[in-house]
Amino acid sequence: MGNLLILLTFIGAVLALVFALFTALKVLKFSEGTDLMKKISQSIRKGANAYLKRQYKVVAIFFIVMFVILGAMAFADLLTPFVPFAFITGGFFSALSGFVGMKIATASNARTANACREGLNRGLRVAFSAGSVMGFTVVGLGLLDISIWFFLLNNVFELNPTEITSAMLTFGMGASSMALFARVGGGVFTKAADVGADLVGKVEAGIPEDDPRNPAVIADNVGDNVGDVAGMGADLYESYVGSIISASALGVAAFSKNSAINDINAMAVPMLLAALGILCSIIGTFFVRTKENATQKNLLKSLSRGTNFSAIVIAIIAFPIVYFCLDGMNSIGLYFAIISGLVAGVLIGQATEYFTSDTYKPTKHLATKSETGSATIIIGGLGLGMLSTILPIIIVAVCILVAYYASGGGADANLGLYGIALAAVGMLSTLGITLATDAYGPVADNAGGIAEMAGLEPEVRQRTDALDSLGNTTAATGKGFAIGSAALTALALMASYINKVGEVAASSGKAIDLSFDITNPTVLVGLFIGACLPFVFAALTMESVGKAAQSIVVEVRRQFREITGLMEGKAEADYTSCVDLCTKASLKEMVLPTVVAVITPVVTGMILGYHGVVGMLAGATASGFLLAVFMSNSGGAWDNAKKYIESGVHGGKGSDNHKAAVVGDTVGDPFKDTAGPAINILIKLLSMVSIVFAAVVVNFSLL
DSSP: OHHHHHHHHHHHHHHHHHHHHHHHHHHHTSOOOSHHHHHHHHHHHHHHHHHHHHHHHHHHHHHHHHHHHHHHHHHTTSSOTTHHHHHHHHHHHHHHHHHHHHHHHHHHHHHHHHHHTTOHHHHHHHHHHHHHHHHHHHHHHHHHHHHHHHHIIIIISOOOHHHHHHHHHHHHHHHHHHHHHHHHHHHHHHHHHHHHIIIIIIIIIOOOTTOTTOTTHHHHHHHHHIIIIIIHHHHHHHHHHHHHHHHHHHHHHHHTTOTTSOHHHHHHHHHHHHHHHHHHHHHHHTTOOOOTTOOHHHHHHHHHHHHHHHHHHHHHHHHHHHHHHTTGGGGHHHHHHHHHHHHHHHHHHHHHHHHHOTTSHHHHHHHHGGGGOHHHHHHHHHHHHHHTTHHHHHHHHHHHHHHHHHTTTTTOHHHHHHHHHHHHHHHHTTHHHHHHHHHHHHHHHHHHHHHHHTTOOHHHHHHHHHHHHHHHHHHHHHHHHHHHHHHHHHHHHHHHHHHHHHHHHHHHTOOOOOOOOTTSHHHHHHHHHHHHHHHHHHHHHHHHHHHHHHHHHHHHHHHHHHSTTTTTTSSOOOHHHHHHHHHHHHHHHTHHHHHHHHHHHHHHHHHHHHHHHHHHHHHHHHHHHHHHHHHHHHHHHHHHHHHHHHTTSTTOTTSHHHHHHHHHHHHHHHIIIIIHHHHHHHHHHHHHHHHHTHHHHHHHOOO
């Protein structure tokens, strides 16, 4: 039966990729508009392609080095020989997910702008379809990678379930490593360009957003694609496969000694759940449509209609999956664990929407802070972000308790942990449509820029702005899903690490203590190291954005000063120099944060032993979850407060209030698009690295 379940997983992957291809071909049939619109879109496409080409060259060096290290460990019999290759495929598919998403996004921006000339609903459909291509490419490639590896390891090499999950966890490490490079590098690029363009263009020069006179405007639009699309695609690919693999590994641990259940079935259930989630997501996409002159609330409802439908259907389908694949009614608690994850995902999305959307009180109230200047709106945004951590923490805490005890964790801890891992899979089971609602935002943002630069009718920019503002909210909601699932997945991976340590100790004949006491000095020291790590990581990424943004500000000021006739619209800005500056800065700055994330678990383990590593993972998960939510929601609220003022309240565009809001938004940009979303990758990568290097730590640590 296990092979049948994997076959269904493979079919689900193919279905997602075919739907993505069909949708892409449909999008490409739309017109790009005028010759000027085509020229602008081509410039954005060229800059994005050039950046990714250079980024992948840098990343390739890291992957070659890691392949050699993992190969040496495999040769020394510390890992299975499949691990280095699994690491490479995880990174490759993660990069491919982002690359495909970026290609369709840069091909859709002008098409969305042109569609908005015909109406709001048509523009929404084009942008959402482009987002759907990325969403279903991510889930399709994720399940394709998983199902192929499972088939090879189970049927060709005939490994036992424990060995299979051990090897497959490693391609999660490859995916996480690639995702971190993509998120940090793309995030530095996009936010450096955005901050530079806003500070000099909107605040100092007083010209509109996306004004073609601004030398950083093309770099800003390129950044939307390499950061918010390519980076996000790699990020959520990693989240998706990480949740599935960790659940599969814990399924083996939970049922390996249960004669009533085939542990292969327990391993395959998360994969089948994800495959059926693809079908539900595809159906849900057909429910996304809106009417002309729709309000932000109407637009939110149109997207929620599709995501809610998908969530309801997968909640129904999950019951027979658990009933027939596991132990009938004896496993009903695992079904409720899945439901708890689905519900938690929806609630986290709604909580994020409440704190970041300009249709609700918090963001509207934040906009009033602009009346007394930049300082008060920054203080208000920081306070809002801190306060917004309460609801996600409560939601995730309740989800963990329900999933653990409903699954039987009171009697069998492994069953409870399997339930928590299934909750994370449930939360991401409809990622295809959830990511589509997220990925469409950068397409709409680019469409607005093209509408401005091409001098389209004012109502076109109004429609693209409405879609862009909605995109800010859906992007924040998507980050909420990713962060929430990261907390659950990191907890499951922590349990997998402890199991791995036990396996390594048993195979090497070492007697070790697998109990973990908070008063143990090594655990406590590890806890402090882990709690500090997200702050250090965020500081490195924020500093990187600041350095890169400074270079853009200087360059934009130089061009305004030295290019005769630029401000009068009689000369063309040098867009290429800003794109090149952002590219060089982001490629340079993305290396250190990623290396820190990979090295820290190994160094901590070699000094403090496996007890210290568990403490580090616990500290990083707790503080990282809080910091990621805080930064994401603060940034989203600042951005939408600015958009709310631009709609005409509190003085509207060009007013002092607007300039204060722009300053708040520039502070929030690296919060929500660089440091914040990268932290959820960090906490999972720490666990993945710890698992891969568990044998080294057990055999060679000082303590």
